[in-house]
Amino acid sequence: MPGEEEKNAAYDSDAPSTEDEDSEDDYIDEAEMKAPPSVKKGRRGTVMAAAVTVAPDWAPPVFEKSEKEKEDLINSIGKNILFSELESKELDIIIRAMKRIEYKEGDNIIEQGAEGDLFYVVEEGECEIFVKGVGKVMEIGGFTSKNRNYFGELALLYDAPRAATVTAAGKVVCWGLDRVTFKQILQDSTQKQRHLYKKFLEQVPVLSPLSVYERLTIADALAPQHFKEGDKIIVEGSEGYEFFIVESGSVICTKLVDGVEKTVSETLGPGDYFGELSLINNENRAATVTAQEDTTCLSIDRKTFKRLLGPLEGMLREHQELYAKYVEDAKSAD
Missing domain, CATH: 2.60.120.10 (Jelly Rolls)
Structure with a gap:
């Protein structure tokens, strides 16, 4: 309650x-x-x-x-x-x-x-x-x-x-x-934003299996968030509430490996996404994501993510395997 x-x-x-x-x-x-x-x-x-x-x-x-x-x-x-x-x-x-x-x-x-x-x-x-x-x-x-x-x-x-x-x-x-x-x-602004987000989502590979209607539904649910260079968008160990798609700018994922901050992903740019693993697995954030420059991300809250992107869970889990590989590579670099 x-x-x-x-x-x-x-x-x-x-x-x-x-x-x-x-x-x-x-x-x-x-x-x-x-x-x-x-x-x-x-x-x-x-x-x-x-x-x-x-x-x-x-x-x-x-x-x-x-x-x-x-x-x-x-x-x-x-x-x-x-x-x-x-x-x-x-x-x-x-x-x-x-x-x-x-x-x-x-x-x-x-x-x-x-x-x-x-x-x-x-x-x-x-x-x-x-x-x-x-x-x-x-x-x-x-x-x-x-x-x-x-x-x-x-x-x-x-x-x-x-x-x-x-x-x-x-x-x-x-x-x-x-x-x-x-x-x-507000109508005019909402309609323009919806059109822009629809066009952007058409370029996001992981969303390609979705129908036009499903992408429009996601476009309606997106909320833009703006970050300055160096801002931590998510922090390792914190609870996960949102899924993010990079609209502009770039971010990098890092993780503490044996007490040392290690990079565990390639640089993520427009169309790339992050934050899905903790939502899928119901776990705390597995890594820290930091803006490398002024960056805008489009976010979806946890319940909306599960409702709208549930059918894509299999594809999203493939990202988990890639992430695990980066962690192993980071450990091997020692």
């Missing part, structure tokens, strides 16, 4: 959890339960329901803001995976479209069961989140809060009713983004 922290995150009025994959998969958000079956779900709940249709002459609204307000808003929504991969132009449209809204103590900013119309970022003040039959489940602060200070996005993505009521605990200043702008920008 999930702990209280996971429950709070799930009940939270809609943002995806930033906790580990297991806790998110083990406790389903109320809004997620109401999502239509056709919704595609990727890592960390990156989803998109039906497309929104707008008039040909539609243009996103623009509300004036100071440079400081823009900076604070960018820092806030940058914590949310839904916005983290947007191009600067798309992010600018979203920031410009946010409207400043004030609430007084006791005002309900959103009500459980209501239709979702806005995504909110709290600038100042404190909000309390309530769920019917449960009571108060958490609080959300403003720009100065160390925790996330936004809510309301999943109801817009799912076209689902609000999963909780959010009430102003005192004077609250929020920035609201309308549903149409929210979905227009």
Whole structure:
């Protein structure tokens, strides 16, 4: 059973959890339960329901803001995976479209069961989140809060009713983004990313046996992660939660052999993969993987990996034999 922290995150009025994959998969958000079956779900709940249709002459609204307000808003929504991969132009449209809204103590900013119309970022003040039959489940602060200070996005993505009521605990200043702008920008970004990932996955040899539909499903589940030169992407002995495909850059695998760090693979570049062995064998990481340069990897969480790549387990195990050979070669080099 999930702990209280996971429950709070799930009940939270809609943002995806930033906790580990297991806790998110083990406790389903109320809004997620109401999502239509056709919704595609990727890592960390990156989803998109039906497309929104707008008039040909539609243009996103623009509300004036100071440079400081823009900076604070960018820092806030940058914590949310839904916005983290947007191009600067798309992010600018979203920031410009946010409207400043004030609430007084006791005002309900959103009500459980209501239709979702806005995504909110709290600038100042404190909000309390309530769920019917449960009571108060958490609080959300403003720009100065160390925790996330936004809510309301999943109801817009799912076209689902609000999963909780959010009430102003005192004077609250929020920035609201309308549903149409929210979905227009994210739809366009999601579709472009999906196309790029589909083309990239067609070049990954281990995925060649998969159908076009299966590769599209994987493309929807991929989450990009960026690493600087020298960053350790996985560490020998740690638990394995993700499978990685190198999109750009390069990595090297090393292992402690008789107390000495030894290279146990060739350099891995675009299209190469790593991290599958601990997921297949349910073991801790067998080696350390380090970025040799600035590198981007596409990752799939453990449960998604087993669901989508289970049919390829035989091919993936061949990598295990090659890895064992490199370890033996490293020992022989002594």
